Amino acid sequence: MRLSSDELVLWQYGIVHLNVTIVTTWALMLMLVIGARLITRKLVTGAPISRWQCTLEVVVLTLKKQIEEVGLRQPEKYLGFLGTLFLFVASANLCTIFPGYEPPTGSLSTTAALAICVFVAVPFYAIREHGLRGYLKNYLQPTFLMLPFNIISELSRTLALSIRLFGNMMSGAMILGILLTITPFIFPIVMSALGLLTGMVQAYIFSILATVYIAAAMRDDGA
Amino acid sequence: MLIDWFTVIAQAANFLILVWLLKRFLYQPILNAIDAREKRIAAELANAGTKQAEAQNERETFQHKNKELDQQRALLLSQAAEEAQSERQYLLDQARKEAAALDAKLQESLRNEQLSLTREITSRTQQEVFAIARKALADLAGISLEERMAEVFLRRLRDFNSDEKAQLTSSLMLQEDTIVVRSAFDLPQAQQDLLEISLRELLAADAQVRFETAPNLVSGIELVIGGHKVAWSIADYLASLERNTGELLNNKRKPQP
Known part of the structure; x- marks a missing residue:
């Protein structure tokens, strides 16, 4: 049984290869960017606005509000990263409704890549805000004895972030595959609907945890 | 091996590209549009506030003018009433004078008429008396x-x-x-x-x-x-x-x- 879509390689040249994960990601990126471009091409500032514009405004404002509620004072700065994280994971998970689709989030490589991005983004934003010394000082909080634990915490939460999303999405796809072989009717549909819910929840959890990590690093008194 | 490091790198790059693209084509235009709308609404609200203040001022001015007009109207009415009263009194006096003059004239005319009539009667009576007396004397006494x-x-x-x-x-x-x-x-x-x-x-x-x-x-x-x-x-x-x-x-x- 194939656990990850990484294993299905479509093209290879040396170490460079195109697997289903990358291609699906490109497709999702294309869909998101073209959709956004089509809608934002005809933005109006007056009333009435189109339904699509209204939908996008609701999505963007909700993301902004969520970031703000977690504790980041200027959500516009983090909206690009955190919002894209949520939209990418959510769209990748929601597309499981299409038959034959394999979510890139079901690949540990993708989730690891996203977790590494978060892992890098946290010090990036913190250093930009407080400087390198201010960021490193966080690792000595509340006392220098906590330094190894803080480092372990940093690494383990990145690992947990990637494994959580991968585990959930991969298990969802696996369960669906197994159920299809056992009971091909009705029950897989229910599980598929549950998978959609799980996917949305995971997208929310992933992005909100990333926000929390960044927000924790942005605090003056450290994590 | 569940992790393919080439895919990890590719996906990280894909994600960063997606962040840049969405920032350019989604977040920024949407936020700009929202900001523009908010500014427009704020400007309209400020404009409405200004207009409301102007309207309030105009209303107060209007009420003030209305009050002044009412006072002027009352003053003019009282003046007009006084003038009408004095004019009425003057006209009544004039009418009385004219009536008195007419009455005097009428009396004079009546007197003249009476005098004239009296003279006429006297003259006619004289003629008649003479005529009757002449005829009676002629008939009776010859x-x-x-x-x-x-x-x-x-x-x-x-x-x-x-x-x-x-x-x-x-x-x-x-x-x-x-x-x-x-x-x-x-x-x-x-x-x-x-x-x-x-x-x-x-x-x-x-x-x-x-x-x-x-x-x-x-x-x-x-x-x-x-x-x-x-x-x-x-x-x-x-x-x-x-x-x-x-x-x-x-x-x-x-x-x-």
Whole structure:
């Protein structure tokens, strides 16, 4: 049984290869960017606005509000990263409704890549805000004895972030595959609907945890 | 191996590219549009606030003006009422004066009319009386009125006492013996001759007698010698008639209760 879509390689040249994960990601990126471009091409500032514009405004404002509620004072700065994280994971998970689709989030490589991005983004934003010394000082909080634990915490939460999303999405796809072989009717549909819910929840959890990590690093008194 | 490190790198790159693309094509345009709308709404609200303030000011100004207008109107009304009252009083006074003048004029006119009527009545009565008397005398006694009048006049002269005659004679002497006999009508020659003879007998033999016709003389004969005058006329009768007629007219003019 194939656990990850990484294993299905479509093209290879040396170490460079195109697997289903990358291609699906490109497709999702294309869909998101073209959709956004089509809608934002005809933005109006007056009333009435189109339904699509209204939908996008609701999505963007909700993301902004969520970031703000977690504790980041200027959500516009983090909206690009955190919002894209949520939209990418959510769209990748929601597309499981299409038959034959394999979510890139079901690949540990993708989730690891996203977790590494978060892992890098946290010090990036913190250093930009407080400087390198201010960021490193966080690792000595509340006392220098906590330094190894803080480092372990940093690494383990990145690992947990990637494994959580991968585990959930991969298990969802696996369960669906197994159920299809056992009971091909009705029950897989229910599980598929549950998978959609799980996917949305995971997208929310992933992005909100990333926000929390960044927000924790942005605090003056450290994590 | 679940992790393909090439895929990890590729996916990280893909994600970062997606972040950049979405930032450019999604977040920034949407946030800009929202900001622009918020600014426009804020501007419209500010504009509305300004307009509301202006409207409030205008309302207050209007109310103030309205109040002033009401006061002016009340003032003008009271002035107009006072002027109307004074004008009314003036017009009433004028009307009273005019009415009084008209009344006076009417009274004057009535008096004149009455006088004129009286004169007319007197004249007509005189004519009628003479006509009736002339006809009655002619029918009943077969004599003319003029004859009879001349006789009555002569008899009156003859009835004078000596003192009266002496006065007339002395007056006649002062007037160079000229006696003037006036009558309302032309005396017949016979009557003139009779009067002339009789007067010369009574007063002076050489006296000059001159006969004159005076239409305004009220139906009679009068003798004028200097400042003395002896006359007979129906003036007394006419005065009585006039008095009675006047009383009758006055009674009719009085308003009925």
